[in-house]
Amino acid sequence: MNTEFEKQNIFGLGPENTAFAQYFIGKSYLKPLVEPGKSPVFLANVTFEPGCRNNWHIHRASSGGGQILICAAGSGWYQEEGQPAQSLxxxxxxVIPPNVKHWHGAKANTWFSHIALEVPGTDTSSEWCEPVADEVYQAL
Incomplete structure (x- = not known):
């Protein structure tokens, strides 16, 4: 990890995100910013090593729901299904609406960190889908 990224990543790295490792290509790190159950929203700093990205996934909800990413350090990608990838x-x-298939992660040669905020809603869940194909990722 480079020193400039470490300076930018003011919320810190956190431990390796082993609980969700099966849904990532590469290593990610998760640092909760609020204690679960102590706030109506869950906030965490998610850090991706270079080339790391999560699988396509959907934040399901019958009302409300979705996710908000606040980019904090480094450089990454966000892509919704059927749309071009956005540099971050x-x-x-x-702002990721509920029920929209998407992925996010670091660019190939840089670390990336974002605050993930799970938007409260009714009947919320995360549906993990297939990995982002190497050909798709490498073409960015």
Missing amino acids: GPGDVV
């Missing part, structure tokens, strides 16, 4: 950097905010 510090200060960018992505």
